[in-house]
Amino acid sequence: MTKDVIALTSEMPDSRALLAGLHAGGPELGVTTAADDAVIQLCTPGGRPLVSVEAPVIVHTPGEAERLLGTQATFPDVPFWWTEARASTAVPEAESLAGSFCGRLVLLLGGTTWPADAATIQVVRTPDEPDGHDVTPRPAPDGALPAVDVLTDSTAVVLIDRPVIALTAWLSDVLRAAVGSGRALHIVTPPHARLSQPLRTALTGPPNRWVVQDPDCGYYDGLSGAVLRWQDGTFAPALDQHGEATLAAAFASSEPPAEHQLTVSFRCHHAPDADLLLGRSLETAWHHLTGTAPAGWGTAEPINLPWSPRQLTALARDRAPEPSHLLAVGRPDRPALATLRVARTESGVTEDVTLSLGHSADEPPPFHTIDSLAEELVAQHGLSTMLITLRRARHDLTVPAHLEGPPIPVSFTLGPADVQAVGLDHARRPPLPLRPTPLGPATVPALHYHLGDGTNPDAWDDLGTLTRHLRNS
Template identity: 35%
Template sequence: MTDGGPPPGESGFDVATPLAAVTLCERPVVALTAWLTRALVYCAGTGRTLQLVTPPASRLTVPLVAALRETGAQWVVYDPDQRAYYDGMCGVPMRFDDGAFRHDDPLAAAVPGPPVPPVASRPLVASAYAAPPPPTGRQLRVRLEVKHEATSWTRIGDPIETLFQELTGHPPAGWGPVEPVDRVWRTADITRFCREEVPTHSWVTVTGAGDLPAMALLEVTRVADGVQESIDVAVGYPLPDQQPPLDELAGLTDRLAGAHQLSWLYAETCLGRHDLTRPAHAEGIPLPIALAIGPGVTEPVPAGTTATLPPRVRIGPAHRPTDWYQLSRGDSPAGWEALIGLLTGIRTGTSGLT
């Protein structure tokens, strides 16, 4: 894998088949570089799956993890001790078969939409993935979608600026289409970039300032009814027992819903590295905190379901109401039961909540 050069064709990968494009990388930390960004775009355009192969010691940055998830790309880890491959996201064994790396367990296939609970019965490679070192910190993850009208005064970046300010005490420090970022944070510059340079589909990496590490991937897409911002934010806390500002999330979501057309917001916490990089071994199980659902996205099914829904709180302005569901305090897997009950008891519309 290289950082420069033209957009990768089949010759730019270590292995290229009609199904997959495989690239090998042995760096300690793998970021969403210009080359990988072009590789993801190339694979999307040719119907291939990008499969990034690293050694077990490699870690991925927040924007790269988000980009892999959004595009259906895969992180494949080679374990030299066992001479075996496994999925770096979940530890499920993989093998190269018929033109691509595939999961040995079909249940491990990626599922689009909101997070799903880990499946304890999935087989894991008996390696560093299943026997991780003690976690060094805690992370808060917030994912959301907002929509705008496609007008000359539409401004991109305001929601993510609000998130960084509220969660870290500082606005974002920098941004760029790839890592490492090289531009000072200004929403006017981001809006110009998304409108003029990459008007159909843009990825923007965002970095924070201050004592708490914060990173995000902002995805801007032209859709039939306007412009959609998809945001994935991670904030790191140095101690495993340190709790994020959970009591402030409802108020923060209320302000976002008042200022923007919020489609949905999901928040979770988990044990993990303070620097926010993702290792190729198991960390803490993500624990759902809350889910907010905007107007016109989904609606509860009032009858014919046995699901026990968590309490609903109406937030946002009267003309654009949003439903807030507190799933847990981020300290128990019981939040998964509440989330599953909620997703079972609603009828899904056209958003990413599928």
């Protein structure tokens, strides 16, 4: 696996500290930049990339290092600077070089490294070409950051070994570049690795894959469990004699946990308004379900900025008319993660929010707050639709490489404009043994449909019947 080393420093890496780190391989190594100068590469005299160093990011959000790197180490108090060095797999000495780069930053600036035992300050000598072979690396697609481990005509392969594989700025750029060049992105990890929810959302299925390299059963898809093999320059399902994909034993071997995840997915529509403040609907949902506001927001992981709807709105305005994809995270003692997509429409602005909360086995989900949440989103934030589901899954909101419980619907809410479009009489009389709760003014209400407590899979049949009824008005 490609080795990443991260320097978490109390002070900002300035030019003096970066130069000291870049001399970790001695004066013979070359330095280049990539990704509009956001990445520095240490290269052999022959031009082979050895270590790619990303621009430092300041992290103001408590708990992000522990969420993504584990709790085994002691990390600096916020704010701290997060600097990643990614070692190439092509040269064995590159891992030590990345460790020496980060170790020098920590020596000068204070802090720690991850992994803790990776830090050194020694000079690492690297050959121009490993083992005497003349290998010329293929160029990455235009716009891609460096350190893709394998590049074929159809697939970009990245090998990563971390406790949690996150949607970092680098990985997000690699995904965009792979899609832009017509390639799939395949992320290969050991079986103990888990995905963050934002990365799981970004990997929307084939041709992109999470590939798990298991010592007992080979390669399999970490999200579907399908056994994979490398063929024709990509990972593809290994078919049985009947032409069907087979399920890896390691994927199905674990029982779903007793913990739960409550997921709230909703859309709000706003009329054009120069004073519109985005993120307030998400903040409202967070308050109803956790009692606090989000702790931080950002465009990638680690989620690094203190929560601020005004700053979030300013970024979305700067990016318009292109949509903005943003992330939010809760406090360390209350696992919560959200994705927020802001997009312009012909009639205004939409916010698509997916908020997930983790609950331990002995912690009941906050069902008692759902009705009041729906009512406030209708009254204050232009709610269009909202679906709430519950599933048995890890309360830390990470995605393991084995089977977890499916989500089960709890409730569905239809906003007043959509109720009017369907017809109030039609919308309030679905062919089900339930009647919705009206929210808001009696003449133009929203309708809130209770579907269950998240334990009966038949709720999916009820939701399907309801949505077909609403579409066939």
